[in-house]
Amino acid sequence: VNAYAPVEIALVAVALTLLLGVCVVAIADRLVGEAIAGGGWRVREALVAPGRTAALLLSQGRTTTERPDAAGWALAPALLMGLAAFALAFVPLAPGLVVADADTGFVAFSAAIAFVMIAVFLHGWSPNSPFALHGAYRYGAEALSFQIPFLLAMLATALPAESLSIVRIVEAQEPLWNVVRQPLGLPLYLVVGLGVSFWGPLNLPDAADLDGGTSVEDAGPARLLWGAARSAMLVAVAAMGAAGFLGGWYGPVVPGPVWMLLKTLVLLALLVVAGHNLARVRIESFVIVCWVVLIPLALLNVFVSGAFLL
Amino acid sequence: MTALVAPVPIAELELARAQDCLRWLADALIAQGLPALGQRALRLAHGVRPGEGGRIRAFVGRLRRTGLFRWSLPRVGRFDPATLAGLGLGPVARAAGLAEDVRIEDPEYRALGFAPFVEDRNDPIGRWQVRLEEAARALDLAAQAGARMSTVLGRVESPRGRLQPGNSPTERVLPLIPEILSGLEWGDAIATLVSLDLDLDERDAATATRTVRATA
Numbered sequence: 001v002n003a004y005a006p007v008e009i010a011l012v013a014v015a016l017t018l019l020l021g022v023c024v025v026a027i028a029d030r031l032v033g034e035a036i037a038g039g040g041w042r043v044r045e046a047l048v049a050p051g052r053t054a055a056l057l058l059s060q061g062r063t064t065t066e067r068p069d070a071a072g073w074a075l076a077p078a079l080l081m082g083l084a085a086f087a088l089a090f091v092p093l094a095p096g097l098v099v100a101d102a103d104t105g106f107v108a109f110s111a112a113i114a115f116v117m118i119a120v121f122l123h124g125w126s127p128n129s130p131f132a133l134h135g136a137y138r139y140g141a142e143a144l145s146f147q148i149p150f151l152l153a154m155l156a157t158a159l160p161a162e163s164l165s166i167v168r169i170v171e172a173q174e175p176l177w178n179v180v181r182q183p184l185g186l187p188l189y190l191v192v193g194l195g196v197s198f199w200g201p202l203n204l205p206d207a208a209d210l211d212g213g214t215s216v217e218d219a220g221p222a223r224l225l226w227g228a229a230r231s232a233m234l235v236a237v238a239a240m241g242a243a244g245f246l247g248g249w250y251g252p253v254v255p256g257p258v259w260m261l262l263k264t265l266v267l268l269a270l271l272v273v274a275g276h277n278l279a280r281v282r283i284e285s286f287v288i289v290c291w292v293v294l295i296p297l298a299l300l301n302v303f304v305s306g307a308f309l310l
Numbered sequence: 311m312t313a314l315v316a317p318v319p320i321a322e323l324e325l326a327r328a329q330d331c332l333r334w335l336a337d338a339l340i341a342q343g344l345p346a347l348g349q350r351a352l353r354l355a356h357g358v359r360p361g362e363g364g365r366i367r368a369f370v371g372r373l374r375r376t377g378l379f380r381w382s383l384p385r386v387g388r389f390d391p392a393t394l395a396g397l398g399l400g401p402v403a404r405a406a407g408l409a410e411d412v413r414i415e416d417p418e419y420r421a422l423g424f425a426p427f428v429e430d431r432n433d434p435i436g437r438w439q440v441r442l443e444e445a446a447r448a449l450d451l452a453a454q455a456g457a458r459m460s461t462v463l464g465r466v467e468s469p470r471g472r473l474q475p476g477n478s479p480t481e482r483v484l485p486l487i488p489e490i491l492s493g494l495e496w497g498d499a500i501a502t503l504v505s506l507d508l509d510l511d512e513r514d515a516a517t518a519t520r521t522v523r524a525t526a
Binding site: 032033034036037038039134200201203204207208209210276277278279280281282283284285286 | 340341342347353376378382496497500
């Protein structure tokens, strides 16, 4: 471990980043959704509507089901939010501006991504409801298929840095960003990143054909927290994408942290726009594409990146 | 329902057909994870006018770019075309290669050069394509029709197929469904059901009409 921020500062920094990120996702999602629906770019409405929805959900009561696992049900959104926070803690905003600059930051981030399956499965299993459980099994069935290319795409970014520290991974991009050095990496990362955060075309566990899937029984604050946790995971994926492929804080004119924020916002916007413009994939087709196309491409990306280092 | 008992302007019938199809499309898009485009379809349903088939075709072009027909809709849920013959199941039958349409019997429609749009995919993709093309053609037909009135009474080609008093297309397709859903993954089964455009209210109304007749 190179440096850890004091606990109080770390908590505030991660909480603020998550809060800001979740608000940005909610506003962008509303803005893009309304524009695609033909209502035009209604910025004011997009700024107000998420707050209105949040207030409405906070004012509603919780629902319950017959013999749920109440503790698991309450824990699942907190676990997903916690995993997003844990993952974000290792992503640097600038040199020295990172909550946890660990030599194994890459491993910690990957572990958080792998544990998302536990949170989603718990969320679907605990209400004791068939659609929710079906959603949980969907994520379980596809998780391995997209987590392998996701982690391989990230692993390739560690090769030029010869380190698993995310700060070193960014520093290794000073002469040339990984998005140029590894042109396959970012597209692969973003496609499977949608799966990790079960968003848009890869929102299979919470899909409309399951009437909301794992969140079908959620109401009130629980629904709000689950939605916020999903957005937080999207923020974590975008932030890591900016650090791992877009050179993190490197950029001209404006200070490094501004560049990092801008790059994260660009990736978030891409993911949100993709969510509204791409139809949900069939789970069977997606799993096949993962094993037949994405994993071989991700391996090729790793081998080519390694070959350039020889 | 008025078209069952009295002549009505073809332009009105066809405009209503296109609007009904777009309302179905809105629900279907939400089910496929595209709620914003579903809202757009609903806006289109409220805003289309006769002669604006091009607007629907442009929207379909946009839908193609979402990957809907490539990776979202399943290639399952096929009926045996022989079991559909003569049932008057509208787009479901026409997507299975059967040119069944009450409008062919109407001399006014024939004078307009009407011919049913037929596909032979016989799966949810085919049913989507038939419905969307029929919606676009309905608006073109509405513009051509002028003041022409429908002449066939007692049955009408509804957006779901041949509709008669006390007999709805949904009622006729329901017994065939278990066979095509057997063994499907849940998402594929839902996509197949959505592609059939079942209207249980229409089915209930038909049942109620039969009950009233029997009681009388």
